[in-house]
Amino acid sequence: MTHAASNHAANTPAASTxxxxxxxxxxxxxxxxTRLGCAHCGTELAGRFERCGFCALNAQQAELLTxxxxxxxxxxxxxxxxxxxYPTARARLSSLLQALGIEEQGAEPSAPTRAEVLAQVEAGELTPAEAARLL
Structure with a gap:
């Protein structure tokens, strides 16, 4: 491999990150x-960097968020x-919110009011059968 080719290969993200x-x-x-680096030019920064909350999500949680x-x-x-x-999707969303620190762990999502359930049925977000279970 030529010097230019090896330098380019070293400065591009690996196929298997x-x-x-x-x-x-x-x-x-x-x-x-504690360390960040530029794949293009090799610059490195050292220190204590704030953690990205979204980066800590597992693959299933990241897919749900997407x-x-x-x-x-x-x-x-x-x-x-x-x-x-729908109840499973709601439970997964609650788990995602907990992982992001938006909802306290163990906190039960508040039960929707009758008006909210009927509005969800009208909007097509719930089937009448699911609404009946919630009410």
């Missing part, structure tokens, strides 16, 4: 980022895309 672990494999505490955003927050569409029931 790995997801950074979120927790220490020895003591299970949260890992921190589907949720693509459906513009329509849980009925999320359930359909993930081939699960």
């Amino acid at each position: 790995h997801r950074a672990p979120a927790d220490c494999p020895v003591c299970s505490h949260e890992l921190i980022t 589907v949720f955003l693509a459906s513009r927050g329509n849980l009925r569409e999320v359930a359909k895309a993930q081939q699960v029931s």
Whole structure:
């Protein structure tokens, strides 16, 4: 390989990049980022960098977030895309919110009011059968 080709290969992201672990494999505490590097020019920064909350999501949570955003927050569409029931999609969203620190762990999502359930049926987000179970 020529010097230019090897230099280019060294400065491009590897085909097999790995997801950074979120927790220490020895003591299970949260890992921190202490070094960042530019794949193009080789510049490196060292220090203590704030952790990205989204980067700590597992693959299933990241997929759910992508589907949720693509459906513009329509849980009925999320359930359909993930081939699960509406209550399962809602539970997964609650778990995602917990992982992001938006919802407290163990906190039960508040039960929707009758008016909210009827509005979801009208919007096509819930089937009448699912609405009946919630009421």
